[in-house]
Amino acid sequence: xxxxxxxxxxxxxxxxxxxxxxxxxxxxxxxxxxxxxxxxxxxxxxxxxxxxxxxxxxxxxxxxxxxxxxxxxxxxxxxxxxxxxxxxxxxxxxxxxxxxxxxxxxxxxxxxxxxxxxxxxxxxxxxxxxxxxxxxxxxxxxxxxxxxxxxxxxxxxxxxxxxxxxxxxxxxxxxxxxxxxxxxxxxxxxxxxxxxxxxxxxxxxxxxxxxxxxxxxxxxxxxxxxxxxxxxxxxxxxxxxxxxxxxxxxxxxxxxxxxxxxxxxxxxxxxxxxxxxxxxxxxxxxxxxxxxxxxxxxxxxxxxxxxxxxxxxxxxxxxxxxxxxxxxxxxxxxxxxxxxxxxxxxxxxxxxxxxxxxxxxxxxxxxxxxxxxxxxxxxxxxxxxxxxxxxxxxxxxxxxxxxxxxxxxxxxxxx
Amino acid sequence: xxxxxxxxxxxxxxxxxxxxxxxxxxxxxxxxxxxxxxxxxxxxxxxxxxxxxxxxxxxxxxxxxxxxxxxxxxxxxxxxxxxxxxxxxxxxxxxxxxxxxxxxxxxxxxxxxxxxxxxxxxxxxxxxxxxxxxxxxxxxxxxxxxxxxxxxxxxxxxxxxxxxxxxxxxxxxxxxxxxxxxxxxxxxxxxxxxxxxxxxxxxxxxxxxxxxxxxxxxxxxxxxxxxxxxxxxxxxxxxxxxxxxxxxxxxxxxxxxxxxxxxxxxxxxxxxxxxxxxxxxxxxxxxxxxxxxxxxxxxxxxxxxxxxxxxxxxxxxxxxxxxxxxxxxxxxxxxxxxxxxxxxxxxxxxxxxxxxxxxxxxxxxxxxxxxxxxxxxxxxxxxxxxxxxxxxxxxxxxxxxxxxxxxxxxxxxxx
Numbered sequence: 001x002x003x004x005x006x007x008x009x010x011x012x013x014x015x016x017x018x019x020x021x022x023x024x025x026x027x028x029x030x031x032x033x034x035x036x037x038x039x040x041x042x043x044x045x046x047x048x049x050x051x052x053x054x055x056x057x058x059x060x061x062x063x064x065x066x067x068x069x070x071x072x073x074x075x076x077x078x079x080x081x082x083x084x085x086x087x088x089x090x091x092x093x094x095x096x097x098x099x100x101x102x103x104x105x106x107x108x109x110x111x112x113x114x115x116x117x118x119x120x121x122x123x124x125x126x127x128x129x130x131x132x133x134x135x136x137x138x139x140x141x142x143x144x145x146x147x148x149x150x151x152x153x154x155x156x157x158x159x160x161x162x163x164x165x166x167x168x169x170x171x172x173x174x175x176x177x178x179x180x181x182x183x184x185x186x187x188x189x190x191x192x193x194x195x196x197x198x199x200x201x202x203x204x205x206x207x208x209x210x211x212x213x214x215x216x217x218x219x220x221x222x223x224x225x226x227x228x229x230x231x232x233x234x235x236x237x238x239x240x241x242x243x244x245x246x247x248x249x250x251x252x253x254x255x256x257x258x259x260x261x262x263x264x265x266x267x268x269x270x271x272x273x274x275x276x277x278x279x280x281x282x283x284x285x286x287x288x289x290x291x292x293x294x295x296x297x298x299x300x301x302x303x304x305x306x307x308x309x310x311x312x313x314x315x316x317x318x319x320x321x322x323x324x325x326x327x328x329x330x331x332x333x334x335x336x337x338x339x340x341x342x343x344x345x346x347x348x349x350x351x352x353x354x355x356x357x358x359x360x361x362x363x364x365x366x367x368x369x370x371x372x373x374x375x376x377x378x379x380x381x382x383x384x385x386x387x388x389x390x391x392x393x394x395x396x397x398x399x400x401x402x403x404x405x406x407x408x409x410x411x412x413x414x415x
Numbered sequence: 416x417x418x419x420x421x422x423x424x425x426x427x428x429x430x431x432x433x434x435x436x437x438x439x440x441x442x443x444x445x446x447x448x449x450x451x452x453x454x455x456x457x458x459x460x461x462x463x464x465x466x467x468x469x470x471x472x473x474x475x476x477x478x479x480x481x482x483x484x485x486x487x488x489x490x491x492x493x494x495x496x497x498x499x500x501x502x503x504x505x506x507x508x509x510x511x512x513x514x515x516x517x518x519x520x521x522x523x524x525x526x527x528x529x530x531x532x533x534x535x536x537x538x539x540x541x542x543x544x545x546x547x548x549x550x551x552x553x554x555x556x557x558x559x560x561x562x563x564x565x566x567x568x569x570x571x572x573x574x575x576x577x578x579x580x581x582x583x584x585x586x587x588x589x590x591x592x593x594x595x596x597x598x599x600x601x602x603x604x605x606x607x608x609x610x611x612x613x614x615x616x617x618x619x620x621x622x623x624x625x626x627x628x629x630x631x632x633x634x635x636x637x638x639x640x641x642x643x644x645x646x647x648x649x650x651x652x653x654x655x656x657x658x659x660x661x662x663x664x665x666x667x668x669x670x671x672x673x674x675x676x677x678x679x680x681x682x683x684x685x686x687x688x689x690x691x692x693x694x695x696x697x698x699x700x701x702x703x704x705x706x707x708x709x710x711x712x713x714x715x716x717x718x719x720x721x722x723x724x725x726x727x728x729x730x731x732x733x734x735x736x737x738x739x740x741x742x743x744x745x746x747x748x749x750x751x752x753x754x755x756x757x758x759x760x761x762x763x764x765x766x767x768x769x770x771x772x773x774x775x776x777x778x779x780x781x782x783x784x785x786x787x788x789x790x791x792x793x794x795x796x797x798x799x800x801x802x803x804x805x806x807x808x809x810x811x812x813x814x815x816x817x818x819x820x821x822x823x824x825x826x827x828x829x830x
Contacts, residue, residue, distance in 0.1 A: 009446050011437030012626040012635075014429065018452075022426030031424050034459060035452040037433075044449060051466065211427040220427075275718070281704025282697035285718040289696025292772050292806055294720075301718035302728065303690070303700040309715035309758060313728060343724060357707050391707055 001035040002048050004063040004073055005147055008037045017062055017152045024161060026209075026222065027179035028168065040070040049080050053140035058167075060160060063147030065130035067109040074133075077144055078117035081135055085115040088122050091131045098129060120144075127154040134163075141167075176228045178235040180253055181211075182219040182242055186400055187249040192217050195245040203238045214393075215400040216258065219246070248408060259287050262403060265410045266297040266347075271376070273406060274343035275301035276314040276335035278326070279353040279369060283399040299345035304335065314338035314350070325364075327352050329382045332370035340374045347409060348374035351402045353387075355394045369398040373405040376413070381405060416450040417463050419478040419488055420562055423452045432477055432567045439576060441624075441637065442594035443583065455485040464495050468555035473582075475575060478562030480545035482524040489548070492559055493532035496550055500530040503537050506546045513544060535559075542569040549574075556582075591643045593650040595668055596626075597634040597657055601815055602664040607632050610660040618653045629808075630815040631673065634661070663823060674702050677818060680825045681712040681762075686791070688821060689758035690716035691729040691750035693741070694768040694784060698814040714760035719750065729753035729765070740779075742767050744797045747785035755789045762824060763789035766817045768802075770809045784813040788820040791828070796820060 001021065007013040018035050025031060033056055038044040045064065052059045064073030078085045092114035099106050113129050116122055120133040128151040135142045143163070145155040184192060189212055196208060196219060209220035221238055225231035243250055252261045266273060275284045285301035288294055302313035307326060310316040315338040316331060324330035332350045340348025353369030360366040365386070372382040383405055387397045416436065422428040433450050440446060448471055453459040460479065467474045479488030493500045507529035514521050528544050531537055535548040543566040550557045558578070560570040599607060604627055611623060611634060624635035636653055640646035658665055667676045681688060690699045700716035703709055717728035722741060725731040730753040731746060739745035747765045755763025768784030775781040780801070787797040798820055802812045 006446075009437060009450070010441060010624065011434045012624065014431070014434045016429070019426045019429045022424060026425060031454070033453075034463065035424070037450040038448075039446070048449065209425065209427065280701075281709070281713075282700030282716055282718070285697030286695075286701050286810075289718065289720065290807065290810070294696070298696075298718075298720050300720055300724035300728070301697055303697070303704065303713075303716035303718075305704065305710050305713050305715060306758075312757065313715070313717065342727065343721075392705065395701075395705070 001032050002045075002052055002059060002061045003035070003037045003147065004040060004045055004061065005037075006039045006070070008063075009039045017147065017149055020149075020153065021060065021156055024156065025164075026220065027177055028161075028164060029175065029177050029222065029224065030164065040064060040072060042072055042076055045072060045076045046080055049077065049137070049142070053080075053137040053142060056140050058164065059137075059140055059142045060156075061142060061144045062152055065113065065144065065146050067107070067113050067129070071112075073144060074115055074117065077120075077133075077135060077142070081117050081119075081137060083118040086118045087111070087114050088116050088131065088133075089114075091116070091122060091124070094124060095129050123155070123159045125151055125155060126158060127151045132159050134159075174226060175224050176226070176231040178223045178225075178228070178231040180221045180235055180239055182221065182239065182246060182250060183216055183252045183256060183258070184219070184246055184249040185216050185251055185258060186397075186404055187217055187246070189217050192219060192246075196242060199238070199241050199245065202241070203234065205234050206238045215397055251407065257291075258403070259291050262407050262410075263288060263291040263294055263297055265407065267293075269410055269413055271346040271410060271413075272297050272299040272343075273347040273349060274299040274339045274345035275349045275351075275402075276304050276310070276339035277301070277349070277351040277402070278304055278310070278335070279355040280351045280395050280399045280402065281305070281355075283395055284349060284351060284402050287399060287403065299343040300339075302339060310335065313342065315342060327354055327364055327368060327370065329370050329372070329384060332372035333374075333380045333382050336372040336374040336380055337378070346376045347406060349402050349406055350374075351398055353394070353398055355391045355398070357391060367394050369394070369401065371398065371402040371405055373402075373409045375409050381409070416447050417460075417467055417474060417476045418450070418452045418562065419455060419460055419476065420452075421454045421485070423478075424454045432562065432564055435564075435568065436475065436571055439571065440579075441635065442592055443576075443579060444590065444592050444637065444639065445579065455479060455487060457487055457491055460487060460491045461495055464491065464552070464557070468495075468552040468557060471555050473579065474552075474555055474557045475571075476557060476559045477567055480528065480559065480561050482522070482528050482544070486527075488559060489530055489532065492535075492548075492550060492557070496532050496534075496552060498533040501533045502526070502529050503531050503546065503548075504529075506531070506537060506539070509539060510544050538570070538574045540566055540570060541573060542566045547574050549578075589641060590639050591641070591646040593638045593640075593643070593646040595636045595650055595654055597636065597654065597661060597665055598631055598667045598671060598673070599634070599661055599664040600631050600666055600673060601812075601819055602632055602661070604632050607634060607661075611657060614653070614656050614660065617656070618649065620649050621653045630812055666822065672706075673818070674706050677822050677825075678703060678706040678709055678712055680822065682708075684825055684828060686761040686825060686828075687712050687714040687758075688762040688764060689714040689754045689760035690764045690766075690817075691719050691725070691754035692716065692764070692766040692817070693719055693725070693750070694770040695766045695810050695814045695817065696720070696770075698810055699764060699766060699817050702814060702818065714758040715754075717754060725750065728757065730757060742769055742779055742783060742785065744785050744787070744799060747787035748789075748795045748797050751787040751789035751795055752793070761791045762821060764817050764821055765789070766813055768809070768813055770806045770813070772806060782809050784809070784816065786813065786817040786820055788817075788824045790824050796824070 123132040130146040207222040211218040223235035304310040335350025336348040350372040354360040356366035538547040545561040622637040626633040638649035719725040731749040750765025751763040765787040769775040771781035
């Protein structure tokens, strides 16, 4: 992979395209030999193309296909291939159409985007003006695509991945693959590893990998077989075994998003939830309401930082605050029950704790958090945790613990 | 820059080290020629080191210095340099000390981390076990550092940047530099550009750059001069001019964080704020409470998604909801005033809108948001905006608009 663009070398824009492409390659059993980022400099781009083409079977070059002066990639590609640039008629037609539809005037520069190295195969860009072109340099097939992530992703999906799949088949690949990502939350990577390791010997045709997106850890499974049926069968077998050992930490697979899974579970159960949070400061509510249609299940939330707010909004008795202390199982429980009643919701969530950096006591140091869920029957379950890390991390993990209490309660529809 | 590690090539861990290093280089007037990522493969690492050393003055190699079998970098570096590996006594002593202090048993592998290419200069790692070593390959100075971001950053700060500064001076650099980042919010990049462009000709010794961190846009200024005083003077002059044209969109500089600036302004004014949010679902509260010590200024928040919650928590009259509609200037205003009074706060913030994807009307399509601030005197200011993008973007921008109303109100301490 070769990514071009000055903006990649001054720290202003991280390269998010390559990691995305790598994730698409994994199910094909492929990973890149190397990734190189260079600026908009003719000799650097040329050198990088030559070096990569000399040892890779396939090269993906991105960026530098725009209409401006510092967009050099098509020119350099032609130079490396030893061919002239040629106008690609259908591309120029489509650029003119695009601009006409939007009522924008064409500048002479725009015609530049229709120039491609002679002999290259050209594919239309469904998401922008710069076409994708494909060029053989020696034994290396080079794909040239736009660097704008939306266009990059569209072209990789439409052109590059199908070509790679076809090539794997044409190369007489007798290996078929099936992939799945299993997603867990609040299960440390070392624990995930310890649970999965014993399964590895029984599944010799499966590759296991992990990916951390704190507080989530994802298990990546890639099964291989001599037919698609065999690969699918092996994946199903290993997935069953993994689901069993991951247990309640498992919340979804592949493209599932945690908060969507949770909102969907509430909706399916026709249940609503209300939230009274202190140390998480609104994160529990905002994670739930990030989901489209959350209003079906979200009955309301309060951020009760002060004792007064805890009393007013969640009806926590002043006497209890004084007796048990604001950071206590009793107050978490009262927040959950109080907000459930105040909002007329099926479930109530309460969170209180010391997020730091200041605060905390000898018995309840910074990182101590109490989360509680009140269930439709009125019963309450409280979880006490001691969370590591800075304020941001404590808030993030505390939010995850509160939402997990809710997810498990909804799964059992009770506690 | 050369980054090694299989995890960089399967999409599970993005390379965040290089963009960070680039940002540190900018004030020195430096940017990398290229960045290459390779896996834990002996021949790929060796080839990449050779290729880079053949044309760069300085090479930073990161990763592959751990105790495990796939940590190959020291070995490969020695091979490329044509020297043997040698145990570095002080490093081995310090590793033993480190483990003894933590009461962890040493494994034979740990001794591997004390091996460095013969003749290399060695620097202790303040944040981990793997030392940093420096090796000349031809005319290229190669720094080898650990890939764990905490260790990487510590070693770049302690060893690499001072060496680069010294080298620039020794090379007889007669150019001195001074850098500043000016941070704006809710000012589109094209508008930022249009405001700054007229200033460019008057400041020929200043480089201008931008960086987008939506909803923020940052202006990067790098002034050069024949002395430090001259560079500082030029920076001061351009900064003055820029601050003037950026006006109220400017909220801070360099390491300032938006929410910290806002909380600090409230604290300095001895003012508190309460929040009643609908479509932002808790984001306004969570952004404010992300700041350590936010409890000094945050009086409470409610996420009033439903009409019932708007009435109960922020005392919005049912009659007003029916008459003006939940998404209206009147309701935003009532939310701000109501929550201000309910929490006894100095300021109240109210937000209501259609975040989408569903909802909206002909006059108030998805993306329509009303944000309001109620000030200590009781006056209210409302802002109506039509925000582009998906639900996530509308929520993010709506939050920024609400917080901006507050920031400007606090700056004027009124409206």
